[in-house]
Amino acid sequence: METLDEIDKSILRELQKNAKITTKELASKLNLTISPVYERIKRLENMKFIKEYVAILDKNLVNKPFTSYCQVSMRYHEEYIDKFEEEILKLDEVQECYHIAGQIDFLLKINVGSIDEYHDFIRYKLSKINNIGLLNSAFVLKEIKKTYAYNI
Amino acid sequence: METLDEIDKSILRELQKNAKITTKELASKLNLTISPVYERIKRLENMKFIKEYVAILDKNLVNKPFTSYCQVSMRYHEEYIDKFEEEILKLDEVQECYHIAGQIDFLLKINVGSIDEYHDFIRYKLSKINNIGLLNSAFVLKEIKKTYAYNI
DNA sequence: TTTATATTGGTAAATTTTTCTGTAAAAGTT
DNA sequence: AACTTTTACAGAAAAATTTACCAATATAAA
Numbered sequence: 001m002e003t004l005d006e007i008d009k010s011i012l013r014e015l016q017k018n019a020k021i022t023t024k025e026l027a028s029k030l031n032l033t034i035s036p037v038y039e040r041i042k043r044l045e046n047m048k049f050i051k052e053y054v055a056i057l058d059k060n061l062v063n064k065p066f067t068s069y070c071q072v073s074m075r076y077h078e079e080y081i082d083k084f085e086e087e088i089l090k091l092d093e094v095q096e097c098y099h100i101a102g103q104i105d106f107l108l109k110i111n112v113g114s115i116d117e118y119h120d121f122i123r124y125k126l127s128k129i130n131n132i133g134l135l136n137s138a139f140v141l142k143e144i145k146k147t148y149a150y151n152i
Numbered sequence: 153m154e155t156l157d158e159i160d161k162s163i164l165r166e167l168q169k170n171a172k173i174t175t176k177e178l179a180s181k182l183n184l185t186i187s188p189v190y191e192r193i194k195r196l197e198n199m200k201f202i203k204e205y206v207a208i209l210d211k212n213l214v215n216k217p218f219t220s221y222c223q224v225s226m227r228y229h230e231e232y233i234d235k236f237e238e239e240i241l242k243l244d245e246v247q248e249c250y251h252i253a254g255q256i257d258f259l260l261k262i263n264v265g266s267i268d269e270y271h272d273f274i275r276y277k278l279s280k281i282n283n284i285g286l287l288n289s290a291f292v293l294k295e296i297k298k299t300y301a302y303n304i
Numbered sequence: 305t306t307t308a309t310a311t312t313g314g315t316a317a318a319t320t321t322t323t324c325t326g327t328a329a330a331a332g333t334t
Numbered sequence: 335a336a337c338t339t340t341t342a343c344a345g346a347a348a349a350a351t352t353t354a355c356c357a358a359t360a361t362a363a364a
Contacts, residue, residue, distance in 0.1 A: 047213070049213050057168060095302075096298045102290050140250045141250075
């Protein structure tokens, strides 16, 4: 982070908002020419400050309107965690999975097309993983805020 | 969704993985020429299937390595919810906020630079919002899986 | 079958990306 | 202080991509 000056940070701020901005536009915003902006972007990519560029889809339009956070605890902790993580990676419905501190072991974000699909996911996919103890679902009623940008 | 054929879905799948892919490359993958692929992308943008293109940064490199999920319940439900949501939108540390079903009202994803910063956030920013009842934090120990792509 | 509509392929202009060269300022060395 | 090295920027040219346009083809509807 200390290798980033204010110009770099401005570039990252813009690209977090809009990855499709042209170097020319960005240069104009920063009162620079194309060259330095272009080189800085390449440097930020090479140094992996920028991990990837992605298109964000409308989950309702692509028929994945149903979101749930699912808390999972393992019955015999240590020995089955690796296996659980392995299985989770294979499940397309799992958008995110975190190992968290506290009584619960894992927090999963699940995205599917309907409650029925969610039921099937829990019943026939998640529950099939060995040694799951507790399993608790919290349905998302409304997305109040969601941003992909860090406040740098 | 019914307005999307298999070609559209393939395009969306690719753009979710890599927004910087050129029309030429994409056309080659789909065994089409540039024109139809270009027009389809524009159509998907206009129809808002694609909401935005963003750069994803490395949270460790930009000094936001600490993530926590924070459960919030309101003391007097109905009347203070709007105000709470309003205040949440102003807080840069809040990456995501969902109104969820169940005992807890809101689930927040918080991203900061350190535990100290997290403490300050809870103590001096989140707690300052009126009529919060319960407040519970679950620290993320490890990110097992995180994808921005829907399985379409 | 005919008409209308949508989709594709091909081409060319406009724009952007990428590379290259030169200059100036800053930092480090003798 | 003089010299080298490094770094950041500007400008321009080359390469590649985006964008707009038109004709040809396929698809659906009348």
